[in-house]
Amino acid sequence: MTLGFTLAYLTLIVLIPLTGLVWRSASLGWGGMWHVATDARTLNALKISFGTSLIAALINVVFGVIVAWVLVRYRFPGRRIIDAIVDLPFALPTAVAGIALTALYSKNGWIGRWLDPLGIKVAFTPVGITIALIFIGLPFVVRTVQPVMEEIRKEVEEAAATLGATRFQTISRVLLPGLTPAILTGFALAFARAVGEYGSVIFIAGNLPYISEIAPLLIVIRLEEFDYTGATAIAAIMLLISFTMLFVINLIQAWSRRRYGYAT
């Protein structure tokens, strides 16, 4: 009963739209699909989309884990407020985030005006794209890692210390293995979200072909040309890459669960 419900629901919400997507792009045939996929402009856009998303997700993993750790382990005034602030990128319309970040990092913005004399350009470059993606991806890492961290009791650390482990050993051999599956999930979520992001990136990217043009923009461009098939072809390619990467992450996760049996 519940299995049937789950399958029916997933089919309705996820599978049917995706099948429609693949169906529509299939009318191009393999040759046409290959042509779209190997077009220099598409390749560049895909490289930029997946590259910036990957860097953003990696940065989010490092700092997201630190933020989560501080929120879980330390008690300080204003902690609850900071805890709530972490969720803001979820709630804020992404266009608002994009406009705000562009205002900050452009040549005359609060941050940009200090970076510009140093020759560092953030807005309207791939660096700007990465910053927008870090912004929208942070809560995914914090919110997946945080509950797992809360399960690790302080006694575990103390036990490690009394057994002679250095601080580094405690982190790398006691704490991190248990957190790895959660960190991987957080990474996967932040990455997947970043790949599909359009609203915030479009304002800060600059959108120059071959330099700062993201794949979702290329899809919008195809739609502007009333070229639905071309748009769905790029979408299908993105879907394929994303699915492969998420699948690999899932495999690593399963492996790390087996390797460090006590997690979950």
Place this chain on the structure above:
Amino acid sequence: MKHSRISLSLAAALFAATVSFQSLSAAHADTTLLNVSYDPTRELYKDYNAAFAAKWKADTGETLTIQTSHGGSGAQARSVIDGLDADVVTLALESDISAIAKATKKINPDWRTKYPHNSAPYTSTIVFLVRKGNPKGIKDWGDLIKDGVEVITPNPKTSGGARWNYLAAWAWANGQYGGDEAKIKDYIGNLFQHVPVLDSGARGSTTTFAQRELGDVLLAWENEAYLASDEFGADKFDIVVPPQSILAEPPVAVVDGNVDAKGTRKVAEAYLQYLYSAEGQTIAAKHFYRPSEPKLVSADLLKKLPELKLVTIDDPIFGGWAKAQPYHFGDGGTFDQIYKPKK
């Protein structure tokens, strides 16, 4: 106590439901008209809708509710293709309305002949918005590729306005280089080397130029240029009208399939026809659109829209939208070619 509060709120909810139901059925008795338009006409149609609704009420006694939807011209056309129940469309490009006609058959193929001036009640052109005092001395299209000049224009792939910018530059280069296409492409390629950001829409570029203070010159619709200098202060910008530009004819059309299904043909046709009246033309001129019947508008309003040489899309350089659209902005068109990395 608790019980009474619940029944009270229940009564209130019931009452609210009855009231809203009544107002809903009351609204239903009157006519509603949906105008699907593009971005920069927001202010224009706000005024025009009020004027037309008042006139319709005076003529027929019917209360008319006019809704206007705004967005990128291409995206708006796609919404209508995908089933948005528009009575009339007032878009930026002829090719967008043609796309609806072709994809849905809901618009008669000869729609361009239905109203005067190729169904374009008002026109506009592309001008330069520069920083106060014009420090880089930008007067004409050739000045845009001078060293150190940064040009702000949206992406022609996603913005209707940007296509006019592109074609205006093309038309100038065509005259300059005597139609030598290689040299024209060189100029256009060079021009886009001076563009640091390609926003997805015209409003985005206006923000980039006016608020982010990026670039020395913004290629803009004449009405957007005036709007920007009204909005951000006339002491910050100058409007430079180049000796030559392009005549943009944003067209209008009745969506025949929809108005026949809804029984709104009469009011929809009157709505578009009234754009050509003295009042409609005056409202357009007030919002810095060039009226297609200037004699109906007071000379005072026309003063702000100076004479210049205007090339139309039907000029042999372009051969109409049906030809220019795929040639310049289609996949692999001239715009894609200038961004191809040189090998």
